[in-house]
Amino acid sequence: MSGEAGFDREFVLGELIAARDADELCAQLTPVLGAPVALLDATGAPFGTAAEPPGAIRAPLVLELEPLAYLACACDAAALKAAARVVRWGLLSRARFRMVSDLHLEAVRADYAKLQQQNEALRASEAKYRELAEALDAKVKEQVRIIDERQRQLYQAERLASIGQLAAGVAHEINNPLGFVTSNLSSAERYLAQLEALREYVPAERWKTADMDFVLEDFAELISDSQQGVARIARIVRDLKGFSSVDKPDVQLANLNEHLESLFAVIAGQKPAGVTLESELGPLPPLTCLPGHLNQAFLNILQNALQAVDQHGTVTLRSSATDTHIIVQIDDDGPGIAAEVLPHIFDPFYTTRGVGGGTGLGLTVARDVVLTHGGTITADNRPEGGARFTVELPL
Template sequence: MQFDEFDFLSSDAAGAPAAPVAEAASPLVRLQYLVDNTPAIIYCTVPSGDFKMTFVSNNAYNVLGYRPEQMVADPNFWFDHIHPDDAPSIFSSLALVFSEGQRAYEYRFRISDGSYLWMHDTLRLIRDEHGVPLEVIGSLTDITARKRMEEALQAKGVEQQALIGELRNAHEQLLQSEKMASIGQLAAGIAHEINNPVGFVNSNMGSLKNYVGTLLGVIDRYEQAAAPHPALAAQLAVLRQQADLEFLKEDVTDLVRESMDGLKRVKDIVQALKDFSHVGETEWQVADLHHGLDSTLNIVANEIKYKAKVDKQYGTLPPVTCLASQLNQVFMNLLVNAAHALREQGVITLRTGAADGWVWIEVGDNGCGIAPENLNRIFEPFFTTKPVGSGTGLGLSLSYGIVNRHGGRIEVASVVGQGTRFTVHLPVQPPQAAQATG
């Protein structure tokens, strides 16, 4: 649209850039030329109601594809062409133009081909000498290129954050692997240092058990031999009573048996530690997951025994190709979490089964449960609902990564106040194992 004083100018100005204006031209002609060729669309609206446009510079055609007279003729043109998602925030604050005098917005504006351009719009209120609003002058600038660059940078930032998260997870998994390797070395040292003395003590206890049986048999035969001799029998009876021989015979047998059981427990603990860490085993192997569960139970027994009864409902599992030590780590995390979820004496249920080339291991508890708003976050690194200093928030995250590496998945179901159930699903033959050994 042209200034009213310049109706004589060619109407082609709306369809193509105007020809250069000689410096000798009048100031108003020069002004018309500048307005029509500035990068910003200049417009005016009434200062009330629907902000009907009263003037639009000719360069609107070059930017938006609409002729100025078309935009001025429609009283709702500006409102109707703002993107529906952007319009509410503009409409709700438009009245601030009258109190602040100027407002700036960034929004999407529908152009003639139906697509949207991002526009920067600055509105300024003009008042007369009495302060009465006269009109609103606006300046529309196409900022689509800038917005696309910002979106690209934002996407790049999100990608970088995701990469940082992956690096952090990889770092934590590396630290955990190093820790497990250290545990494995420690287990090997413990096994070597303890198994030797335990071996000969166990052998000695076996011999002692036989010796005690022999001695008790000798005493019985002495008493039988003395029976025909009343005086000797009386003396032996006094000695038997003084020594409380009946108690000693019963108690020494119990002591030897309990000592043998204790030695077996020590051997089982050392073997469980070796099985748990799988010293020297860093490659895919065929493993018995029930054996891994039982070994892990031995490791965490002290964490569980005062808080829970373990109910094992094992099904039939085929041998599974896996990284056994890493799966044992998953089992340990789930068992320890189950124990921590129990406020008082409770039950931890272990169930297993297999179907269609997959196995599943379920660790359930009847503890406090997980709040619904936390269920979607429990596998996030560093997320924990435990008090500060009581958990790192890495156990479930690392477990998720290990199960994912095996081509499996972890499912969780929980009801606050009733308990939680984690179910690990694993393929019997993970594709990752075939790639690693192929």
């Protein structure tokens, strides 16, 4: 199959999504559309375990001008059509990924065939053989580097998905008892008012002996402190969910500033007391991205900046936009990056910290996430001192 033929190929539904993923997709869309949802293939047959609901209408998922599949649901037609557009986008992304993978495989096969021809020619000359062997060795090393990078990206994607699931479970488990405590504190406030009303019915001497004035005053302060603590826990859970994007689909149209604000709230609890965090967030257009992955990338850069300033200094987060890109800058006023370190700062496992001070993968992961979004990340020293990391993401 030629590269052009691979690029023009037509996919069937089963090549882009597994049956278990189809079941999960239908389960997630059901509460959104308010009715059971089924995924049908191009022939109208159920794909997965969900059967077409009675009285359902269908919304086609069109890929390359032909319906690849249908969403079936007995719900509002406009809502179903909107859901189909979102699902189609995901299928289109998977189709493009498959096409790129096929093209890459064909390119590797073509390179391998070319190397075989060169190997035959090498037999005529020992000098020529050595020269081409060195070139082959360089290509193999580059392929190994690319494979290692892809494996690292896949590992990071799985790790981020696990973090999201963990955060969702933690948030759910905390929210339930949090509701009980909030309700009980409200009841305690009402009971306190009733206790205060007993003053006129209790003999003054007994009231004074029991020191009830102090008890009631202290009880009110205890309730107030507890309510503030509950509110703080609720805010932490909200920031955690916002940071991990656990309540949203993987790919979405996001306001990056909202995620940066949640990230700032999360990392504020990690900074030393002498470090100042500042943010200068400018207006940004919506960005189609994987917010959880970008959050992890920016978290890694911010943690690196916090380590650079150590116990005293300032870390500043800025965001702005041009006609074509969103720009995020993270500055610190630490010692800056040494000239011999700067070329290697994004290399896997490269670290200037001592044993136990880090894995050397934080900035590598940040670079991989940014590259996955089609963006760029650079590191430089600022003229006024300290380091600056700049991330540019295409709109």
